[in-house]
Amino acid sequence: MSAALRSKRITNRFLLYLALCLGALFCLLPFAWQLRSSIMTMPEIFSYPPKLWPAAPQWKNYLDVFSILPFGRYYANTAVLVAWNIVGVLFSNISIAFALTRLRFRGRNLLFALSVGTLMIPTTVTLIPTFIEWSALGGLNTFLPLIVPSFFGNAFFIFLLVQFFRTIPFDFDEAALIDGASYPRIMLQIIMPMARPIVAVMLIFTFLGVWNDFMGPLMYLNDSKLYTLALGLKSLLSSYNSYWQVLMAASTLVVLPLLVVFFIGQKSFIAGLTMGGIKG
Amino acid sequence: MRIRKETLWGWILVSPLALGLTIWVAFPLGVALSTSLFQWNMISRPSFIGFENYAFMLFGDHLFWQAIKVTLLFTLTSVPLQMLIAFAAALLLNANAKGQGLFRTIFYLPALIPTMVSTALWLFLYNPQYGLFNLLLDKLGLPTSTWLRDSGMVIPSLVLMSLWSIGNVVVIFLAGLQGIPRELEEACIIDGGSWRHRMRAVILPQMSPIVFYNLVMGIIGGLQTFTQPYIMTNGGPSNASLTLMLHLYKQAFQFSKMGYANALAVVLLLMTIAVSLMVFRSSRSWVYYEGERK
Numbered sequence: 001m002s003a004a005l006r007s008k009r010i011t012n013r014f015l016l017y018l019a020l021c022l023g024a025l026f027c028l029l030p031f032a033w034q035l036r037s038s039i040m041t042m043p044e045i046f047s048y049p050p051k052l053w054p055a056a057p058q059w060k061n062y063l064d065v066f067s068i069l070p071f072g073r074y075y076a077n078t079a080v081l082v083a084w085n086i087v088g089v090l091f092s093n094i095s096i097a098f099a100l101t102r103l104r105f106r107g108r109n110l111l112f113a114l115s116v117g118t119l120m121i122p123t124t125v126t127l128i129p130t131f132i133e134w135s136a137l138g139g140l141n142t143f144l145p146l147i148v149p150s151f152f153g154n155a156f157f158i159f160l161l162v163q164f165f166r167t168i169p170f171d172f173d174e175a176a177l178i179d180g181a182s183y184p185r186i187m188l189q190i191i192m193p194m195a196r197p198i199v200a201v202m203l204i205f206t207f208l209g210v211w212n213d214f215m216g217p218l219m220y221l222n223d224s225k226l227y228t229l230a231l232g233l234k235s236l237l238s239s240y241n242s243y244w245q246v247l248m249a250a251s252t253l254v255v256l257p258l259l260v261v262f263f264i265g266q267k268s269f270i271a272g273l274t275m276g277g278i279k280g
Numbered sequence: 281m282r283i284r285k286e287t288l289w290g291w292i293l294v295s296p297l298a299l300g301l302t303i304w305v306a307f308p309l310g311v312a313l314s315t316s317l318f319q320w321n322m323i324s325r326p327s328f329i330g331f332e333n334y335a336f337m338l339f340g341d342h343l344f345w346q347a348i349k350v351t352l353l354f355t356l357t358s359v360p361l362q363m364l365i366a367f368a369a370a371l372l373l374n375a376n377a378k379g380q381g382l383f384r385t386i387f388y389l390p391a392l393i394p395t396m397v398s399t400a401l402w403l404f405l406y407n408p409q410y411g412l413f414n415l416l417l418d419k420l421g422l423p424t425s426t427w428l429r430d431s432g433m434v435i436p437s438l439v440l441m442s443l444w445s446i447g448n449v450v451v452i453f454l455a456g457l458q459g460i461p462r463e464l465e466e467a468c469i470i471d472g473g474s475w476r477h478r479m480r481a482v483i484l485p486q487m488s489p490i491v492f493y494n495l496v497m498g499i500i501g502g503l504q505t506f507t508q509p510y511i512m513t514n515g516g517p518s519n520a521s522l523t524l525m526l527h528l529y530k531q532a533f534q535f536s537k538m539g540y541a542n543a544l545a546v547v548l549l550l551m552t553i554a555v556s557l558m559v560f561r562s563s564r565s566w567v568y569y570e571g572e573r574k
Contacts, residue, residue, distance in 0.1 A: 019372050024386045030444065031389070033412045034401050050415045092300075095293045105290035115297060118305050120496075120556065124504045124525055125549045128532050128541055129308035129315070135322070152300025183289040212394035214507050219533070230396040234511065237400055244404055251397045262392055266385075273448060274455035 038062070038248035045244050061249040065236075068246060071253065073225065074232035081146055081228065082210045088150030089157065089206050094195060096153045097161030098187045102173055112162065115155045131219055145220045146213070150206075157202050160272065164198050165191065201272030204265040211258060229254045316543035321536040333543035344544070346519050347527040348551075350435065354523065355502035355555075358439045362498055363491060366446045370453035384454070391447025395507045402441045403428070403512050428513050431520035438508055438521060449494050456490040457483070485568040492559070492567045499555050503548065524548055 037045060039057040065071050099105075100112050134145045168191065176186045217228045227235065233254060236247055262269065316333055320326035337344045373384050390398065405412045406427035414424040427437045460483065468478045506525040509515055515522035515530075524544065532541035 013377075016372065016375055016377055020377065020383050023369055023372065024383060027386050027390050027444070029412070030398075030401055030405055033405060037404065046410060048409065049418070050410055050412075092296045096297045099290045099293035103286050103290035103293070105287040108290060108294065111294055111297060111301075114301055118301065120500070120552075121305070121309075122500055122504050122548060122552050124506075124528070125312055125545045126305060126308035128528075128538060128545060129311035130304065131532075132311060132315075132322070132538065133303075133308065149300070149304055151296060152304060153297040158297070183286065187293075208392070212396075214394070214396045230394055233396050233400060237403075237511065244410070247400055248404070251400055254397050255393055258392055258394070270451055270455075273451050 034248050034251060037244055038252050040245050042243070042245060058245065061245045062253065064246050065250045065253060068240060068243070069232055069236055071229070071232055071250065074227050074229045077143075077226060078211060078228045078230075081143060082207055084143070084147040085150045085206050085210050086203060088147065089154060089202050090199070092151050092153045093157040093161055093202065094192055094199070095187060097158050097165055098191055100158070101162050101165040102170075102186070102191065103183065112158075115153070115158055118155045119159070127215070127219070134220065140220060141223050141226065142220075143226065146210075146216050157198075157205075160201065161195060161198050164195060168194060197268060197271065200265060200268035204261060204269045205272055207261055208258065211254075312542045312545050312549075315539050316546050318539040319537075320539045322538055323536070326539065329539070333540045334547075336540070337543060337547065343519060343522065343527060347522050347524040350520065350522055351503055351505070351524040351551075354435055354438060354505060355499060357435070358442045359495065359498040359502050361439065361443060362446045362449060363495060365443055366449035366453055366494075367487075367491070369446075369450045370457055373450065373454055374457045384451075387450055388447035390445045391450075393445065396511070398441070398445060399508050399511045402444075402508075406437055406512075428521075429517055431517045434513060434517065434521045438505075438512075441508065449498070452490060452494060453487070456487050460486045488567045489569060492563050496556055496559055499559065500552055503552055503555070524551075 036053055038061055039059060040051075040054040040061075041058055044051055044054050100108050130145070134140060137144075139145050139148075172190050173186055176190055181189075212230070213228070214230045214234075217231045218234070221227060221231060224235065233247075233250055236243075236250055240246060315326065317328060317330060318326040319329050319332075369387055373380060373387060377383075393401075404410075408414055408424070408426045408429065411427075413427065417424045425433055428434050464482045464486070465478060468482050473481065504525050505523045506529065509521040509523050509526050510529065513521045515526050525548070528541050528544040528548070531537045531544060
């Protein structure tokens with residue numbers, strides 16, 4: 001290898017690592033700032049010029065979060081919503097996708113096309129009418145509007161499951177039918193166990209979706225006893241807007257469970273993201 | 281006999297979907313369209329006013345035009361920048377380098393953060409006196425900014441913030457890059473093609489369907505931007521960050537103008553369809569499908 005080529009390669013390597021490190025810095029710096037601010041005293045936050053790091057870490061800020069607002073309750077509320085949504089997602093999507101791929105009946109292609117089509121409709125458009133529906137049904141200030149829709153299938157999950165079920169050979173179904181198995185039995189005992197990787201994707205996405213939802217709780221929950229973490233954070237921001245240290249500690253507390261779920265389910269999670277994107 | 285059983289079970293199992301599409305999509309769409317012709321505050325009886333809501337929107341509501349301007353400005357700057365930077369990041373993360381597993385996780389992390397949390401965090405980062413950005417600029421000897429409080433800087437600030445959480449797009453691009461058949465790239469290398477050549481002849485055409493998907497999804501999301509301006513600026517300063525979605529929310533939940541808010545929703549839907557159609561149209565000339573599948 002000539003010296004010129006070699007030095008060019010070394011420069012390229014250097015530039016590559018430089019770019020990677022700069023990107024990582026941009027991604028991590030806000031987190032570092034959040035952590036730093038969450039363990040500062042209030043005078044330190046408001047010192048000028050700003051300090052980079054607290055003199056003594058104030059871990060009690062994390063306890064203050066729970067005494068200023070009932071964050072324990074917000075955790076519990078959010079967890080209840082996550083649990084019910086998971087029940088709904090598991091109850092509805094697998095059987096819908098099973099019927100759409102393994103059973104032949106009139107209207108199924110139209111139904112699938114309509115379902116996929118809804119992915120293109122901005123959720124905004126149906127927001128107010130859905131709100132009106134729930135107010136007519138007396139569902140305002142209850143968890144129902146944030147739970148019930150999950151029992152009617154989710155277009156994205158149905159799409160993922162349908163893509164997956166289509167790759168399973170029909171020999172399984174036919175053999176089972178000849179052995180006298182009923183359709184529900186084929187679904188529960190043959191197809192469902194094979195769908196495990198997609199089920200993992202659905203669980204993680206449901207968890208993240210509910211944990212992150214802001215618009216839904218904002219519209220439907222006025223009673224502060226029902227607040228989710230996202231709403232708790234918002235009310236912290238509006239009533240204690242100069243308590244940055246508590247706000248940053250609260251933000252960290254909201255994020256922690258997400259990080260745990262992410263690191264446990266990283267593989268399924270990435271799989272889910274790319275399945276939607278590449279086959280779409 | 282068996283066919284009837286199959287049909288029966290089929291309909292039983294898909295009934296939640298059919299019901300859901302009716303209750304959560306078709307009916308609300310109908311309500312949105314019809315109530316947009318009424319004046320209604322959710323308390324008194326709705327009164328039919330024809331197309332007055334739309335007429336007021338187009339000719340009487342100067343905030344509507346401001347919201348359209350803000351929404352388009354934000355979407356048309358943030359989405360292309362997101363695509364460009366996410367693509368560059370995916371190329372970096374796909375390169376042969378040590379520690380890529382760690383880098384990939386780090387690049388993804390911000391996308392994991394709930395919008396509410398990242399919004400609170402960035403609100404603090406942008407704080408003119410105590411925030412990180414002005415601290416950094418000051419240390420580097422550069423002029424500082426008032427960020428969200430400056431009507432000229434508020435949209436660029438929101439765009440910059442949106443670039444922080446593009447991890448989802450990066451991951452999808454990365455998977456796409458890894459899916460490019462090795463033979464194609466190798467053939468190009470054997471023929472002595474440079475990096476630029478490989479990019480134009482292999483990587484970009486192979487990636488175009490994925491770019492297309494992300495572009496459409498990015499636009500649909502961008503046109504609905506709400507939480508960031510709602511929390512950070514409430515549309516200010518002087519309505520410089522009033523997105524269409526925020527305008528709609530205020531009309532519905534602060535002023536109880538349900539009919540007018542629904543008219544805005546209908547316009548948002550039409551706008552989404554129009555922009556998506558434009559992208560679909562243009563896609564014929566730049567999206568490459570393997571062997572023109574189907």
